[in-house]
Amino acid sequence: xxxxxxxxxxxxxxxxxxxxxxxxxxxxxxxxxxxxxxxxxxxxxxxxxxxxxxxxxxxxxxxxxxxxxxxxxxxxxxxxxxxxxxxxxxxxxxxxxxxxxxxxxxxxxxxxxxxxxxxxxxxxxxxxxxxxxxxxxxxxxxxxxxxxxxxxxxxxxxxxxxxxxxxxxxxxxxxxxxxxxxxxxxxxxxxxxxxxxxxxxxxxxxxxxxxxxxxxxxxxxxx
Amino acid sequence: xxxxxxxxxxxxxxxxxxxxxxxxxxxxxxxxxxxxxxxxxxxxxxxxxxxxxxxxxxxxxxxxxxxxxxxxxxxxxxxxxxxxxxxxxxxxxxxxxxxxxxxxxxxxxxxxxxxxxxxxxxxxxxxxxxxxxxxxxxxxxxxxxxxxxxxxxxxxxxxxxxxxxxxxxxxxxxxxxxxxxxxxxxxxxxxxxxxxxxxxxxxxxxxxxxxxxxxxxxxxxxx
Numbered sequence: 429x430x431x432x433x434x435x436x437x438x439x440x441x442x443x444x445x446x447x448x449x450x451x452x453x454x455x456x457x458x459x460x461x462x463x464x465x466x467x468x469x470x471x472x473x474x475x476x477x478x479x480x481x482x483x484x485x486x487x488x489x490x491x492x493x494x495x496x497x498x499x500x501x502x503x504x505x506x507x508x509x510x511x512x513x514x515x516x517x518x519x520x521x522x523x524x525x526x527x528x529x530x531x532x533x534x535x536x537x538x539x540x541x542x543x544x545x546x547x548x549x550x551x552x553x554x555x556x557x558x559x560x561x562x563x564x565x566x567x568x569x570x571x572x573x574x575x576x577x578x579x580x581x582x583x584x585x586x587x588x589x590x591x592x593x594x595x596x597x598x599x600x601x602x603x604x605x606x607x608x609x610x611x612x613x614x615x616x617x618x619x620x621x622x623x624x625x626x627x628x629x630x631x632x633x634x635x636x637x638x639x640x641x642x643x644x645x646x647x648x649x650x651x
Numbered sequence: 652x653x654x655x656x657x658x659x660x661x662x663x664x665x666x667x668x669x670x671x672x673x674x675x676x677x678x679x680x681x682x683x684x685x686x687x688x689x690x691x692x693x694x695x696x697x698x699x700x701x702x703x704x705x706x707x708x709x710x711x712x713x714x715x716x717x718x719x720x721x722x723x724x725x726x727x728x729x730x731x732x733x734x735x736x737x738x739x740x741x742x743x744x745x746x747x748x749x750x751x752x753x754x755x756x757x758x759x760x761x762x763x764x765x766x767x768x769x770x771x772x773x774x775x776x777x778x779x780x781x782x783x784x785x786x787x788x789x790x791x792x793x794x795x796x797x798x799x800x801x802x803x804x805x806x807x808x809x810x811x812x813x814x815x816x817x818x819x820x821x822x823x824x825x826x827x828x829x830x831x832x833x834x835x836x837x838x839x840x841x842x843x844x845x846x847x848x849x850x851x852x853x854x855x856x857x858x859x860x861x862x863x864x865x866x867x868x869x870x871x872x873x874x
Contacts, residue, residue, distance in 0.1 A: 492793070494801035521787035524794060552775035559782040564744035566789040570715070571747060573796045577836050578717035613800050 431484055433459045436537045440482050440508050443553040451547045458540035464530035470514070472527035477517035480544040483509050486534025487595075491610075493527045500576065500613030502526065503568045504595070510561055515541035522562075576613060584612055585622050586650035589632065593641055602638040654707055656682045659760045663705050663731050666776035674770045681763040687753035693737070695750035700740035703767040706732050709757025710818075716750045723799065723836030725749065726791045727818070733784055738764035745785075799836055807835055808845050809873035812855065816864055825861040 433456055438444045444452065461484070464470055470488060471478040481488075488505040490513060505511055505528075516522035518541040548554045575584055588611060592601045603611075605619045612619070623639060626632045631647045633640040641647060656679055661667045667675065684707070687693055693711060694701040704711075711728040713736060728734055728751075739745035741764040771777045798807055811834060815824045826834075828842045835842070846862060849855045854870045856863040864870060 492797055492800070494797070496801070498801055500800055519786060520783045521790060523790045524797070526793075549775075549779060552772075552778055555775055555778040555782060556772065559778060559785060560743045562782060562785055562789060563742060566785065566792070567744060567746045569789070569796070570749075570792060573792070573799075574715055574717070574747070576796075576800060577715070577723055578719070578721055 431461075433461060433537055436461075436482055436484055440510070441554075441557070443551065443557055446553050447547070447551055451551065454543060455539060455547055458543040459537050461535065462538050463533065463535045466530055466533050468530050470528040470530055470534075470536070471511070472514075472525055477541060478514040478528075478538065479541045480515040480539040481505075481511035481528075482537045482539075483507055483511070484535040484537060486536075487531040488528050488534060488536075489531045490526050490528045493525075498613060499527075499610040500572070501611045502572055503565065504531070512558065512561055512565065515539075515544060518542055518545040519562075581612075581614065581618060582622055582625075582650050585619065585626075586647050588612060589639065589641060589647070590644075590651070600638050600640045654684075656684060656760055659684075659705055659707055663733070664777075664780070666774065666780055669776050670770070670774055674774065677766060678762060678770055681766040682760050684758065685761050686756065686758045689753055689756050691753050693751040693753055693757075693759070694734070695737075695748055700764060701737040701751075701761065702764045703738040703762040704728075704734035704751075705760045705762075706730055706734070707758040707760060709759075710754040711751050711757060711759075712754045713749050713751045716748075721836060722750075722833045723795070724834045725795055726788065727754070735781065735784055735788065738762075738767060741765055741768045742785075804835075804837065804841060805845055805848075805873050808842065808849075809870050811835060812862060812864060812870070813867075813874070823861050823863045831862075 437455060437459065447455070464486075470481070472493070483505050485507055488511065489501055490503050490505065490511070491499045491501045493499055511528060512519065513522065513526045514528055516526075548558060575587070585608075588608065589601060592603065593599060596602070605623065606616045609616045609619045623632065623634050626647070627634050629646070631641075631643050633642055660678060660682065670678070687709075693704070695716070706728050708730055711734065712724055713726050713728065713734070714722045714724045716722050734751060735742060736745065736749045737751055739749075771781060798810070808831075811831065812824060815826065816822060819825070828846065829839045832839045832842045846855065846857050849870070850857050852869070854864075854866050856865055
């Protein structure tokens with residue numbers, strides 16, 4: 429049985445039962461299920477005010493995009509994760525542009541941002557929840573910033589390989605050097621050079637299929 | 652007449668009048684005035700849970716600090732600005748460490764973070780206010796991140812010179828190249844080289860006193 433909007437909102441939002449029946453009805457009326465094919469843009473390229481998103485299945489990637497097309501991944505959104513940035517048009521003081529793409533075929537619920545904001549403003553539990561959700565994203569973004577600004581590239585790449593391997597639940601990371609560079613806000617050449625070094629040390633195997641972790645124990649020394 | 656804690660809280664916090672008289676009393680009892688000499692650390696080096704801060708006078712700088720001592724300025728706090736990061740120990744989901752120093756002699760009010768959080772949780776207007784304050788800091792931090800990751804250094808330095816000049820209300824920025832490098836998360840040599848280039852173009856004058864903006868119009872081309 430595919431999930432309904434009610435299934436999603438009632439199971440993901442911890443304050444759902446505390447809303448008035450009228451507020452619940454309003455949210456349900458202004459929320460719809462939507463699917464995106466792998467690789468398609470969900471928010472930030474054309475659409476500037478997408479709405480409040482809950483991921484039902486699949487995976488979204490939120491990243492910063494420079495005018496020249498340079499990217500850096502800020503966070504990933506998996507099942508049951510919220511995306512508030514895509515509703516930033518109505519969230520006061522959120523003024524930066526983040527781009528959100530579907531990394532796999534992805535199903536989401538999408539709530540009208542004005543409705544979401546209005547219901548939130550009359551429900552303190554929802555405000556606390558939003559404040560905490562924004563804080564969590566803020567912390568993730570600052571972590572990425574610290575990594576990017578302060579860490580040496582060998583450490584960042586090793587860290588990325590472990591994260592991807594966990595995310596894909598596989599020893600092999602099926603990404604091109606170009607794609608890894610985009611995730612890390614680096615250049616393809618820099619990624620290729622470091623992977624070649626890791627390979628020469630016997631830590632990973634680089635093939636057409638992707639990058640395979642061979643010696644996790646020694647690769648961990650780089651973290 | 653020096654300001655009292657009541658003066659500060661009632662004038663800066665827009666929700667003050669909406670709090671119950673008991674909540675106002677509780678906040679007043681757990682808030683104190685405190686002063687810091689120029690250059691001293693306010694939060695994040697020894698003290699991990701300083702509290703909720705409002706700047707009364709002076710100027711604070713919030714920055715990320717790497718293990719190797721590299722810094723990057725995230726934002727400045729001037730009179731009437733709030734610092735929530737210094738209360739992050741009680742704010743759920745804020746997990747990164749930010750360091751806050753006094754850039755000039757600075758007076759603040761400091762509120763016990765547990766009390767602040769408890770009062771907030773029973774006052775929806777205060778929650779909305781906190782959510783918006785955190786969002787504003789998040790946006791500022793992301794702006795810095797975009798600048799740092801995506802912008803060319805000439806643009807970043809020109810931008811910094813304009814900002815400092817506005818902040819100091821002077822054409823001359825009294826900072827060493829070392830200090831500018833710390834603000835921008837760069838190296839002294841990189842700053843000196845770019846300033847030398849700007850000077851050779853007649854845009855700025857570099858002297859022992861600092862950096863003087865000579866031709867704002869042409870320096871703006873770099874923004």
